[in-house]
Structure formats: C-alpha cells, structure tokens
Amino acid sequence: MVFPQLAPLARTTTRLHPRPGSPSVRGSSVGGPLLWPVAEAWPFCDGPHQPDGRPATTVQDVRLLRQLMTAANNRPAGDMLFTPQEQEVVDRIDRGRPWPDEPVAMLPVAQLYCRDVPHLRVPEQADMLQVLWCPFDHPEQQIPKTALFWRSSALLTDVVASPPQPVAVQHEGYVPQPCLIHPELVTEYPAPLELEQGLREQVEQWSARQKAGAAPGSAYDQAESAFYQYELSVAPGWKVGGWAPWSFTDPQPLPCQSCGTPLEPLLTIASNEWDDSNHSWIPYEDRDDATRDVYPDPARPSLVSVAGFNLQLYVCPVSPEHPHAELLQ
Ligand SMILES: [Zn+2]
Numbered sequence: 001m002v003f004p005q006l007a008p009l010a011r012t013t014t015r016l017h018p019r020p021g022s023p024s025v026r027g028s029s030v031g032g033p034l035l036w037p038v039a040e041a042w043p044f045c046d047g048p049h050q051p052d053g054r055p056a057t058t059v060q061d062v063r064l065l066r067q068l069m070t071a072a073n074n075r076p077a078g079d080m081l082f083t084p085q086e087q088e089v090v091d092r093i094d095r096g097r098p099w100p101d102e103p104v105a106m107l108p109v110a111q112l113y114c115r116d117v118p119h120l121r122v123p124e125q126a127d128m129l130q131v132l133w134c135p136f137d138h139p140e141q142q143i144p145k146t147a148l149f150w151r152s153s154a155l156l157t158d159v160v161a162s163p164p165q166p167v168a169v170q171h172e173g174y175v176p177q178p179c180l181i182h183p184e185l186v187t188e189y190p191a192p193l194e195l196e197q198g199l200r201e202q203v204e205q206w207s208a209r210q211k212a213g214a215a216p217g218s219a220y221d222q223a224e225s226a227f228y229q230y231e232l233s234v235a236p237g238w239k240v241g242g243w244a245p246w247s248f249t250d251p252q253p254l255p256c257q258s259c260g261t262p263l264e265p266l267l268t269i270a271s272n273e274w275d276d277s278n279h280s281w282i283p284y285e286d287r288d289d290a291t292r293d294v295y296p297d298p299a300r301p302s303l304v305s306v307a308g309f310n311l312q313l314y315v316c317p318v319s320p321e322h323p324h325a326e327l328l329q
C-alpha cells in the first residue's frame with residue numbers, strides 16, 4: 001500500500017448502480033413503488049414553494065416527454081427528432097402548468113432492503129429504508145426536501161396500491177425514473193480536503209506524479225489532487241455510506257441538531273453515475289454505451305438531476321429519531 005495512513009480511513013460503500021426497470025413494492029429500487037402501509041398517511045409537503053418565475057410541470061408530463069424522447073432516439077439516424085404530432089405534445093409540455101398553492105405529495109426516491117444493501121445500518125427491528133422527496137426547491141439550500149422512513153417489511157401486509165401523486169413538480173430532474181439496483185461493494189477513502197495536512201500533501205504529490213503520466217488534456221490535468229480524488233478515493237453515483245464528494249465547499253462538520261454527534265453519510269442521490277473526471281468508475285458493462293449518444297444516457301439512469309450535483313443525506317449514528325441533514329455537493 002502506498003499510504004498505510006489511509007488504511008484506517010477506508011469505508012465500505014455500496015454503489016447502487018440503478019438501471020431502468022420495473023421494480024415492485026417488495027424489492028429495492030430507485031424511483032420505484034414503496035411498500036407503504038394503508039394505515040399511515042402519505043407524506044405531503046406544505047412548502048414554502050417559492051415560484052422561480054418558470055412554470056411547473058407534472059409527473060405525467062415528465063414521463064410522457066421521456067417516452068417521446070426514447071421513441072425519437074430509437075428511430076434511424078437522419079429522422080427529425082420529433083414528428084409534428086409529437087412536437088405539439090412537447091410544446092404543450094414545455095408550456096408547463098401553474099405553480100401549486102396546495103400541499104404537494106412527496107415522491108418515492110429510493111427503497112432499500114438490507115438484504116440487498118447489507119451495509120445499510122438500520123434501526124433495530126427494521127429491515128428497509130424508504131426515501132421520499134418533495135419535488136420543489138426549498139429555502140436555504142434550494143433543493144428538494146427529503147423524508148426518511150425505516151420499516152420492518154414483514155409487518156406490512158396491507159399496503160397502498162395507488163399512492164397520491166404530487167399535483168406538480170418543479171423540474172423534470174426531480175422525477176426519478178423507476179430503476180432496479182445492482183449493488184456493488186467498494187472501498188472509499190476521504191477526499192483530499194478531509195485528510196490532515198501532512199498526509200494530504202504527500203497524497204497530492206503522489207497524485208501529481210500519476211497525473212504526469214496521463215494524456216495531456218485528460219480530465220485530471222487540473223489539480224494535483226484530482227487523480228486521487230476522482231479516480232481513487234470517492235466513488236461517484238448513487239451509493240449508500242462512504243465519504244462526502246466535497247466539491248464546491250470545503251469540508252465542514254455536520255453535527256446532529258439533537259445531540260451534537262457528527263452525522264454520517266447515508267445515501268447519495270447523484271445527478272451522474274460518472275463524468276469526464278472519473279472514467280475508472282464506469283462499470284465494464286456500460287463502457288460501450290458510455291461513449292455513444294444514447295437516450296437515456298447510461299451515466300444518468302435515474303434521470304434525476306439536482307442542479308447536476310450530488311444530494312447527500314446524513315443521519316445521526318446515535319438515533320434514527322434524530323433529524324437527518326441534506327448536503328448538496
Ligand atoms: Zn416542498
């Protein structure tokens with residue numbers, strides 16, 4: 001090992017590798033149906049939902065637009081993108097719908113069973129995690145508001161068949177496309193900014209030497225730490241656990257608002273499974289498609305976009321009752 005000092009900082013992470021599919025309530029998913037008890041009210045968000053000057057859209061229109069995009073992209077090259085009839089529908093969808101005044105039903109984002117994600121640390125008695133979000137930006141961080149539910153699936157027999165849909169959504173990227181997950185365990189190390197200074201400098205020097213061997217103009221021809229950060233330390237994409245992908249802010253402590261204990265990363269909701277800076281993380285089975293112009297882009301299987309960044313959810317290791325935190329990176 002080049003840096004034995006990194007060994008104690010290793011964390012096991014589960015990359016989820018969402019891929020479009022037809023998940024069921026009894027399975028793990030991204031954007032799939034939730035095993036939701038009939039006896040429990042579906043969560044709604046009261047906002048505030050501050051209008052951003054643009055019209056809102058709906059889940060139905062987002063899904064219809066994606067169907068049209070898929071159809072258009074599967075036609076032989078040389079065709080116009082949309083037929084005139086399709087274009088009329090697209091234009092209608094583009095005009096949007098008015099901003100909602102009423103509470104907004106939350107949308108399923110992920111359902112994860114421990115049997116699929118063994119490193120998911122669940123509270124006693126629970127065997128699954130459900131994540132929902134309100135598909136609008138909210139004050140302070142300007143991101144969707146998330147809600148977490150831990151459940152014991154064995155206790156749930158009467159489940160909701162047709163959950164409420166939000167009356168509107170702010171962005172197309174806030175509607176996750178239903179995906180099955182393909183969990184993979186990987187080892188992560190902290191981003192350079194989280195290392196203590198001496199070790200960070202050593203890592204940066206080593207990373208710069210690796211970079212020197214890279215082709216000019218390649219993605220990590222940017223900063224000394226880039227090769228280490230993007231290709232080796234923090235995995236991109238949807239994942240459970242791991243380290244924070246610090247990008248536009250310096251690392252900051254995230255203390256629990258109830259007890260002050262440092263919060264730990266739970267789930268990363270990613271806008272991209274990979275980008276130009278981290279090709280080493282592309283699964284082998286996706287490498288051919290990754291270089292082609294296909295829809296949906298294999299780097300964006302869930303079609304989620306949170307301003308193109310990662311929305312990382314943090315929880316308190318002391319108690320699942322303590323409030324979770326959201327961090328955009
Ligand atoms: Zn809301």
Ligand SMILES: [Zn+2]
Nearest residue numbers: 256259316322
């Ligand atoms: Zn706490």
